[in-house]
Amino acid sequence: MQNIGKIVVVAAATLSLAACGQGAKTQAAAPAGPPVPPSSAAPAPQSKGRECAADDIKTTGKFGEKPTITIPDDCDPPKKLITKDLSEGTGNGAKAGQKLQMNYHLVTWSNKQVLDSSFDSKPFELNLGAGEVIPGWDQGLAGIKQGGRRLLIIPPDLAYGQGGRGIEPNETLVFVTDAVSVPAG
CATH class of the missing domain: 1.20.5 (Single alpha-helices involved in coiled-coils or other helix-helix interfaces)
Structure with a gap:
């Protein structure tokens, strides 16, 4: 017993x-949510005290040329979508439902590195406003004219939010886009 x-x-x-x-x-x-960064990851950046504006971002090159994008170290990434026409273009502005051909050059805010560029290959095609691209593109390219070059500074909530496609979580994206083709009317 x-x-x-x-x-x-x-x-x-x-x-x-x-x-x-x-x-x-x-x-x-x-899975219990977003992955915990490795201990070697840098701590969250300290605020610089002000958000960057479009004029703080420096670009070089004209329409059709592969641009450079320089992100300053003395300001924080903006929390809202910022667009700035670097060259106007001609014709009617792009509207939702139109098929556009765009060249783009992408730099990520956190590490200031080029992540992707179509200037090395061929223009990217999209139907504007159809949800085929990140919301920052659908919103930020409205009104662009053929032959126009536009700077887009896209906050995470209009980009990839929690990350994906090689982009870290909470990443702000900076694009220079060229409107290769915008349909008339």
């Missing part, structure tokens, strides 16, 4: 430990 009591205690302890281990495995395997 005494052995049965010991077996029950040992079995209960084993089941208890197994249950704890099982719970830990399940918890570790289940």
